[in-house]
Amino acid sequence: MDARKKKRKVLLMGKSGSGKSSMRSIIFSNYVAKDVRRLGATIDVEHSHVKFMGNLTLNLWDCGGQDAFMETYLASQRGNIFSDVAVLIYVFDIESREVERDLDTYHAIIEALREFSPNAYVFCLVHKMDLIQAEHRQRIYEERSAVIRSRSSDFRVDTFASSIWDQSLYKAWAGIVHKLIPNLVVIERFLTAFAKKINAEEVILFERSTFLTVTSVTSEVGDLNPIYDRHERLSNIMKAFKHCAARNTLTTPASAGFVVMHTKTPQFNIFLGRFTDNTYIFLVVPPGEASYNCAVLNTMLAREGFSKAAAGSGGGDGFPLPPPETAEDHATNGNGNPA
């Protein structure tokens, strides 16, 4: 596996003050929303290597958004900035008064991107949605995203409404990283089979440090859950609790975490535990003490298979994934002898 392939260049761009660095700090550096007031303006480009899922490194270029910088990006720095881009994340400030001008800049960036990295993914975040009255949010967001699409040349653009003050931020970023994870299909196939074996309504895989949803599978019953934003709400809830735990055990948020969490209620049982080195697994199982314990046991067994195979396959590509058969073998074994 060559190093180039594992490092994925992610450009974070947008007008000055639109909230690029704030988002980055909350998602990747364990800031809480109100801490971002301390951040100053980004000068030129801040490079950071964000480790995601262990050995998938995101090479994040946080590009300062002041007009002077934008001009250099598009002129003298053009080749340097826009080559080898895997993902462009462009942030629009919903409160901006110069919508037309923002779109012109965006269009210029898109053109530059098309020139140097035509295969990049483009994500547009319509940010600071909390400043819009709740009843207008959906409409304004849809209008804005239609305009953005019309200026995106032939790129297929994913747009998200986001705000650092609620879970929408996690939704946007989970969508972004979802695209970056290699062999996702294999992971999902494994999880689907696994969920079926343990009768789970839902299985979610969270990245360890960011608590972003990597992927999830639901059973037919789990699909009926009326709360569609539950994944990002979970990210939000768990991350808030992680901060609380860090504060009160006198460690940094980065090193705080959960070993395991069990929750049994008359309506559902939930298990949250470390799955691989870089992920937490979150199981939702229908009530029933015995079958819950069985599911937990099976998860533990599957995990062993997971990480063993990962070590054997020389690191894998981003996600230490065993060949699915091995893992399923373990799951079946576990199913055979319940506690």
Place this chain on the structure above:
Amino acid sequence: MSDSPLAHVSWPRAPFIGREFNFWKRRREIPFHKTEAELSLLDNLQGNSQVAAPTQAKSASVPNTKGPDVKPRLLLMGLRRSGKSSIASVVFHKMPPNETLFLESTTRIQKDSIHSFMDFQVWDFPGQLEYFESAFDLEDIFGSLGALVWVIDAQDDYLDSVARLNRTILTVQQFYPGINIEVFIHKVDGLSDEYRTDTFQDIVQRISDELSDAGYENAPVHYYLTSIYDYSVFEAFSKVIQKLIPNLSTLENLINTLANNCGFEKTYLFDVLSKIYIASDTRPVDMACYEMCSDYIDVIVDISELYSWDHPVRKRLGDQIQEAESHVVLHDQTMIHLMEMNKYLCLVSVIRNPEAKDKRGLIDMNCRTFQDALNEVFSRSWEEGSGAQGGESATAKK
């Protein structure tokens, strides 16, 4: 808000309660789980917010014909803009602290009935109200009093407030010597540590000096430093409420026994809705533990909200105990253990023994035993109380 009683009927809420209602509505707009959320943690939350509605409707003008209710009463008093309504909203209505900026000034006494493990009323007084004028029936206000909570804005000039408090104490004391007087030295989040201590001492000194000058020595006044932006106000309210619980020492003994036998570092018995703890073991209170326990309740309640939707095709896979139970092990092997006790209460413990993981069965069993004892304590003290309490202990007995 209109003053006509008709308007009250159609929209029986004071302005700030209206906002708070939106908050609940937001949480409840999900179609399924609203119908029959069986998880009682949640039931509790919703039940409370609904019950609060009719009582709000009654909150008319001050002199209220003496009702038969003998619920203990918490009076929130203090100068205007000292933070009384904010405290009431944050503690009893789960309003996020930064939203209290938008609260309007209270113009009439807000009576709030809290239906929880024990029923009590919170009366939020407008700061400018002269309740010692003849128009007010003192008996009506202070009659079934539990505690008088006096809020002092520590960031403001507090001499006025102290003088007024002393006047109040002296008057009330003559007629109702049994009341607890609790002084919240409030908004201390804005003060530096050093200044905070100075202010605290100054206020305590002034009050006790003036009271003893008036010939009232050793007044039963308790002081708390509070802020709505951290847990101190919950902590202070917990202390205030605990004094109103008739069987507190029994509860504490029970919890102590449980904590000693299970090796809990700290155990709290929480009221799920307000996150006030009504009893804890008698080890010194540790703010860090309290914060984690309190936040963990939030985690469980929030997650429950996401997954307790109701649908006919959702089938159980087997038998399970009816009460919610949860625990989490943190990175440093600290374990937080939560167990639902009844509709209103849950027991949250912090365990710092790495071996606890393997002895969970034992811990669970001990907690169940505690649960039985707890419900026995409560059922007795409420035998003459409302029927709702009886039903609650019956469900919890299962």
